[in-house]
Amino acid sequence: MLNTIFASRPEESSVRENRCDGPMSDCPAIYIRDLKLAYGGHVIFEGLDLDIEAGRFTTLLGTSGVGKSSLLKIVAGLQAPTGGTIAASDGKPISHRIAYMGQQDLLFPWLSVVENVMLGSRLRGDRRDPDRAMHMLEQVGLADRRDALPSQLSGGMRQRTAIARTLYESRPIVLMDEPFSALDTFTRSKVQELAAETLAERTVLLITHDPLEACRLGHRLFVLSGSPAKLSPPISVPGCPPRSPEDLGLLETQAELMGTLLDAHTAAD
Amino acid sequence: MLNTIFASRPEESSVRENRCDGPMSDCPAIYIRDLKLAYGGHVIFEGLDLDIEAGRFTTLLGTSGVGKSSLLKIVAGLQAPTGGTIAASDGKPISHRIAYMGQQDLLFPWLSVVENVMLGSRLRGDRRDPDRAMHMLEQVGLADRRDALPSQLSGGMRQRTAIARTLYESRPIVLMDEPFSALDTFTRSKVQELAAETLAERTVLLITHDPLEACRLGHRLFVLSGSPAKLSPPISVPGCPPRSPEDLGLLETQAELMGTLLDAHTAAD
Amino acid sequence: MRNATRPFVTAAVMIALWWAIAHLSGLPDYMLPKPEEVAAILQKKYAFLFEHTLVTVSEILLGLLCGTALGSLCAILMMLSPVVQRWLSPILVFSQAMPVFAIAPLLVLWFGFGMSSKIVMAVLIIFFPVAAAFYDGLRRTEPGWLELAQTMNTSKLGILLRVRLPAALPAFGSGLRVAAAVAPIGAIVGEWVGSSAGLGYVMMNANAQVRTDEMFAALLILSAVALTLWALVNLMLRRLLFWAPDSH
Amino acid sequence: MRNATRPFVTAAVMIALWWAIAHLSGLPDYMLPKPEEVAAILQKKYAFLFEHTLVTVSEILLGLLCGTALGSLCAILMMLSPVVQRWLSPILVFSQAMPVFAIAPLLVLWFGFGMSSKIVMAVLIIFFPVAAAFYDGLRRTEPGWLELAQTMNTSKLGILLRVRLPAALPAFGSGLRVAAAVAPIGAIVGEWVGSSAGLGYVMMNANAQVRTDEMFAALLILSAVALTLWALVNLMLRRLLFWAPDSH
Amino acid sequence: AMAADKVTVLLDWFVNPNQAPLFVAKYIGAYEKYGLDVELIPPADPNLPPRLLAAGKADLAISYQIQLSILRDQGLPLKRVATLIDTPLNSLTTISSTGIESLADFKGKKIGVSISGVENALVSAMIGTAGLSLDDVELINVNFQNVPALMAKRVDGAIGSYRNFEVTELKSRGLTPVVFYPEENGVPIYDELIVLANDDNIDNPKIVRFVKAMQEATIYLLNHPDEMWEAFIAEFPELDNDLNKTAWQLTQPRYAKNPFLLDTQRYDEMQKFLVEKGVIDKPQKVEEIAVELPH
Numbered sequence A, B: 001m002l003n004t005i006f007a008s009r010p011e012e013s014s015v016r017e018n019r020c021d022g023p024m025s026d027c028p029a030i031y032i033r034d035l036k037l038a039y040g041g042h043v044i045f046e047g048l049d050l051d052i053e054a055g056r057f058t059t060l061l062g063t064s065g066v067g068k069s070s071l072l073k074i075v076a077g078l079q080a081p082t083g084g085t086i087a088a089s090d091g092k093p094i095s096h097r098i099a100y101m102g103q104q105d106l107l108f109p110w111l112s113v114v115e116n117v118m119l120g121s122r123l124r125g126d127r128r129d130p131d132r133a134m135h136m137l138e139q140v141g142l143a144d145r146r147d148a149l150p151s152q153l154s155g156g157m158r159q160r161t162a163i164a165r166t167l168y169e170s171r172p173i174v175l176m177d178e179p180f181s182a183l184d185t186f187t188r189s190k191v192q193e194l195a196a197e198t199l200a201e202r203t204v205l206l207i208t209h210d211p212l213e214a215c216r217l218g219h220r221l222f223v224l225s226g227s228p229a230k231l232s233p234p235i236s237v238p239g240c241p242p243r244s245p246e247d248l249g250l251l252e253t254q255a256e257l258m259g260t261l262l263d264a265h266t267a268a269d
Numbered sequence C, D: 001m002r003n004a005t006r007p008f009v010t011a012a013v014m015i016a017l018w019w020a021i022a023h024l025s026g027l028p029d030y031m032l033p034k035p036e037e038v039a040a041i042l043q044k045k046y047a048f049l050f051e052h053t054l055v056t057v058s059e060i061l062l063g064l065l066c067g068t069a070l071g072s073l074c075a076i077l078m079m080l081s082p083v084v085q086r087w088l089s090p091i092l093v094f095s096q097a098m099p100v101f102a103i104a105p106l107l108v109l110w111f112g113f114g115m116s117s118k119i120v121m122a123v124l125i126i127f128f129p130v131a132a133a134f135y136d137g138l139r140r141t142e143p144g145w146l147e148l149a150q151t152m153n154t155s156k157l158g159i160l161l162r163v164r165l166p167a168a169l170p171a172f173g174s175g176l177r178v179a180a181a182v183a184p185i186g187a188i189v190g191e192w193v194g195s196s197a198g199l200g201y202v203m204m205n206a207n208a209q210v211r212t213d214e215m216f217a218a219l220l221i222l223s224a225v226a227l228t229l230w231a232l233v234n235l236m237l238r239r240l241l242f243w244a245p246d247s248h
Numbered sequence E: 001a002m003a004a005d006k007v008t009v010l011l012d013w014f015v016n017p018n019q020a021p022l023f024v025a026k027y028i029g030a031y032e033k034y035g036l037d038v039e040l041i042p043p044a045d046p047n048l049p050p051r052l053l054a055a056g057k058a059d060l061a062i063s064y065q066i067q068l069s070i071l072r073d074q075g076l077p078l079k080r081v082a083t084l085i086d087t088p089l090n091s092l093t094t095i096s097s098t099g100i101e102s103l104a105d106f107k108g109k110k111i112g113v114s115i116s117g118v119e120n121a122l123v124s125a126m127i128g129t130a131g132l133s134l135d136d137v138e139l140i141n142v143n144f145q146n147v148p149a150l151m152a153k154r155v156d157g158a159i160g161s162y163r164n165f166e167v168t169e170l171k172s173r174g175l176t177p178v179v180f181y182p183e184e185n186g187v188p189i190y191d192e193l194i195v196l197a198n199d200d201n202i203d204n205p206k207i208v209r210f211v212k213a214m215q216e217a218t219i220y221l222l223n224h225p226d227e228m229w230e231a232f233i234a235e236f237p238e239l240d241n242d243l244n245k246t247a248w249q250l251t252q253p254r255y256a257k258n259p260f261l262l263d264t265q266r267y268d269e270m271q272k273f274l275v276e277k278g279v280i281d282k283p284q285k286v287e288e289i290a291v292e293l294p295h
């Protein structure tokens, strides 16, 4: 019943299970090995191994406070792990080719919406691309607020600006931390599709709390749970993102995911 | 399929449709009449009439940027409307008996978690109630982080602290703006139940983007949509919150709600 | 301070107050001259005072310009390198604790009797509030913005100029406000080191001969200059900081 | 500045630099005495200098205390009432534009040659940076916190004391740092225009008698006092502001 | 004509009638006549000029005889080359309302000083004639604020009060000054204002020309005091007041008629006095601290 409503984008599921287009030529996979993070004596996770496949969406779920954002920050090079290694499959450093969107929107209050979208160009001193920025803003439905200041936006509008900023970056590796949490169902679904299209063939690590979102967008899903946290075995979703919420494969995966989450949850209690 | 997983709290739906306990003796209804809000020349909403029933959960949904938060702030007395009136059914002022939780957690960075929960007492110079605060923290699963600073918390933990702070206030009128947006499915469901129990019999206005959440918690649901925004006719949910996600009435209402949302959405496009 | 004219209203009130004190307290003229006496001097020596005012105003403006530039530079250098910060900040404190007259001979020796030694002095007084406030502002940048900038491959300089710097503008504003208020002192102290022009010179001269009324006339002009300067800086900052929360 | 001892290391380096300049530049002793001569004086006149240091230190501390208190009070009053702010802030600027050096002779006449005139002087110099920075900090409180506090029925005073005040502590810290750095100059100027004790008095005398080595000895002690004061203030602020982001 | 030689002269203090001959020489063209282009620079801190002169930042500086001994004692390479005012102007002054009538009455009182060392020695010698020592009085640094400090009763007496200025000023304020003169109370007679030059520069012929111009100016001033007063206040309108006018007249007899002349014995005695008072370590020979230029 619920799912029939998302009838906007019916799509044949691809024949090759779980593989749609190949990765972009310069999109590396990321290998996480034996990662450990502890604050003081408190171990958040330990012995974590994870392969983030090249050119695919990897989705990470888990209870609040389990260490998802920390993991993302470590991959982004923003935080040093207590132990372990992170490497790209091509051996080159990771940190200079990522687009990162944190749990907060982090808009710059002194820049207008469109300038916030082009923040990367501004910060690097590159040539700005207003056309591209406006295209992104149109896609997230904020074209008419291009000159507004962040303080004049609603919560969801701020988040959409941050998404536009992340997509504008056009990087081979994209790391996103609950990017759609402040959006209503329909706006969310539209922006999810935008992200899936724009980021197809990129190496994406996406944190989300919404199982449906995870199943619509992810090629592989992981659940982080426990204390110290461990990763679940990967759950593969058939078909190419963005999947229609009607998609049968999606519904099955969602059920499997809910099971995994429930296990994680009851184990934690 | 999805719903079978939420099997935690099966409950008989109350016989009297849509009415569970009566309101607390001093919980007023709130009458909004002919409300108008404009920024510069841009009208956000106009001619808005809304009855927020005494002792019940009223849930407000709507597209991002439609004006939900603004409406909540106006009810809270934090923002002056361009026109129209807001009154409590008992004729007394509203603003000194509300608990308000904004879209941001607004924790005070120099206070520990438990002190943030007791913020109201601190600010008013009242006697603090650490037992009550700890009880709230236990309920949201943060008892062991009582002495942490906000900067040491994850996004969801911050939000749960803010929820605990709001519930600690124990006010007849409670206004909450997407209070559970940063929580994972299970934590969310638990905290929803906590809120439903703690705030039973209070006058609650809740903004959410999650239709399931709206249906689990709300007595009456409204959708704000359009530009200038208008309110949909109220959707009543049978049974007492928190409803089990299995509840048949809930499922029906959810379908009705999705329809309304879809109408609003397509009308806006 | 909605209204740029308000300071002048205050000045008028203060003059009235002064009038009352001077007339009612019975303080002798050499301790507190009466406003009307000072007004008479202002009128009589109009041209003379105006000439010296011009000198001082140009010293103030130059001092403020150089001091702000130097202060900002110090703050930025300290921000760019923790090593610089560790070595520079005690020197800055030291430079403040140093009483001017102790180093005056050296300054005159190095910079001569002309305008430059006055400006050096003004700069010495001005640059510290600017440097301190600006550095504190630069340091207290929201860590999330820095992280975001880092993921965007921003160079160290880029982070400084395009993230920390705009974020620190409110703090810089606080420093600049203080600097604008103390800039006149800088110029005056500079004139004190040795000069034959400027309001500071007029004041010292008048003081040496116990012509308190003339001293107050110069003082009054100086205050008017300071208030104007401050109002201008305030106006400029209000424009610049349109985005910063200001809840009054 | 991880380490509170670092300023003293810097001081040592600066002394080395001084030694080099004094020995290599060929500047005569009466312009720049050599460190070893100054050290000899420090040793010889130990008791004498110590006694005068005590006087100056107590003036500085009292001045800093009163100045900070007065500055904070001004900031809080201005925050409490826009009317007060409108009238007070030009007076504050005015009080700064009034060069302390120029009115110092009058201040001495008003407050006498004793301790009080020095403290008044120090207060005049100190309170403005504190007031300006603190007021700016109080004004720039995150609007969301204010709104939240308002919904919690916080009184105006409660908002000021329990929201704005802690939120403005970093800005207050900036002001206090400047104040700590300029406090010694206040006391010294006070001693200079009229006194019979204190390091400023020692310096004046030594200066008049061209005993540059003794003057530099006093200067050195003064700098040490200033650096110590600043390090203490810094340490205290670091404790107090444990929660504020500080990205260096 | 030849380009004039530039001469920089640091004054002892703000411009005042004590320095009149230096300005008069300008008004009557005496500097030009001797081929000089003279710049007169007033300092705000009277301690600064000798040091700058020693550092070669100027050609000449106006200073005080007693100060010279101290400067020389500290090793500054300076010598007296001319005299501007050849009698003491300094005095220990009080006002009648303090009830002090003799030096003995200063016992237990506050005395304001501005140049410690020198003035301490003067006070010590003067009250010494009444059997007092410095332990019997309290010395307070008044930083040249003698008149206000006396009027505001912050001190009971003040050394450093010039008889042509501060005493006049006190009178003009309706007070009765009580003046004790150093040279009448145990202090050897000395030159108040002298012209200093750097040792390295002492043979520079332009100094002789400068002193010649000074001498001509002094004589002209003696003959035309009113005309020169008008010229003076035309240049310094801010100094046009009764106090300066009276001081101008009172100072007339005090300028050294022949600025070249050096009274060797006077310098000798002052050296002895200062050694005795512990102001300087050992007496220097007069030729080390002063020269009489060929004229």
Ligand SMILES: Nc1ncnc2c1ncn2[C@@H]1O[C@H](COP(=O)(O)OP(=O)(O)OP(=O)(O)O)[C@@H](O)[C@H]1O
Pocket: A151, A152, A153, A154, A155, A156, A157, A182, A184, B039, B044, B062, B063, B064, B065, B066, B067, B068, B069, B070, B071, B103
């Ligand atoms: N200061 C302002 N100036 C101009 N427009 C503003 C200002 N504040 C809010 N708005 C506009 O008001 C509209 C309503 O904002 P509001 O925050 O109420 O939306 P919302 O329904 O809560 O959205 P969301 O779900 O994204 O939080 C938005 O379009 C926003 O851009």
Ligand SMILES: Nc1ncnc2c1ncn2[C@@H]1O[C@H](COP(=O)(O)OP(=O)(O)OP(=O)(O)O)[C@@H](O)[C@H]1O
Pocket: A039, A044, A062, A063, A064, A065, A066, A067, A068, A069, A070, A071, A103, B151, B152, B153, B154, B155, B156, B157, B182, B184
């Ligand atoms: N500076 C710190 N000091 C101590 N503990 C910290 C610090 N920062 C984070 N933590 C802890 O690390 C854990 C993981 O935090 P993280 O932000 O990664 O969680 P998360 O999985 O993203 O949660 P959420 O879904 O709520 O955002 C939390 O328990 C948090 O309290």
Ligand SMILES: [Mg+2]
Pocket: A068, A069, A070, A103, A177, B154, B155, B156
């Ligand atoms: Mg997180």
Ligand SMILES: [Mg+2]
Pocket: A154, A155, A156, B068, B069, B070, B103, B177
């Ligand atoms: Mg909102």
